[in-house]
Amino acid sequence: MKTVTIYGSMRFSDEMKRIAFLLESSFGFNVLQCTYNESGLALTQQMLQRLENAHLRKIDLSDFVYIVDVDHYIGDSVRLEIDYAREKCKPVLYHSDFPDNLNSLS
Template sequence: MSSPRPLTPEQKLADAKELLRLPPVVVICGSTRFMTEMNEADLRETTAGRIVVKPGCDMKSPHELWSDPAEAQALKVRLDELHRAKIRLADEVLVVGDYIGDSTRAEIAYARSLGKPVRFTHPEVDPDA
């Protein structure tokens, strides 16, 4: 008789969410040029009863935190890793906007590699469609 396999971290997280009776978690992805649309998507997803996580910084808008180019590049790397963590946390991904750049394309591929469902506000931009 073999012993049961230990749970993966992903299985443990899914079990914890279920035990805590958490609503589905949606991560919003897309170019930060669509921050207004992301805020609207956040509103709609929240009122539909979902927990929403999304980009918290728009580095295309001026701010003292990323005014130095070297610091901005290091921050971008940290924010990209933080967003991948948000994707791992989420139950599904919502891609906002009618344009998919390299970063968003990589996020979609990462989410799909994890088996996360991916929805689009503009399905015609799905790189795998």
């Protein structure tokens, strides 16, 4: 079973959750998702640093990363995560490359 970390702008959180479900249920991937702050809690600098460290560790544990780039949008934080994944020689897949379905992943 391959492990994948899914990233994208939080404005696409519903889409990321849907894709994570499909990656696990349809393809058998183990999906590590980014952390959602849906309740809008105030974040301290320490909390932000912990989240960043956790995101990078998830990349370390992954076989590849999957970027949810709706309308090809990639924010600054996701760009940093992509750069980190590439530094670690992790393949980076973009949702925009699978516009009709995810079947080419299997």
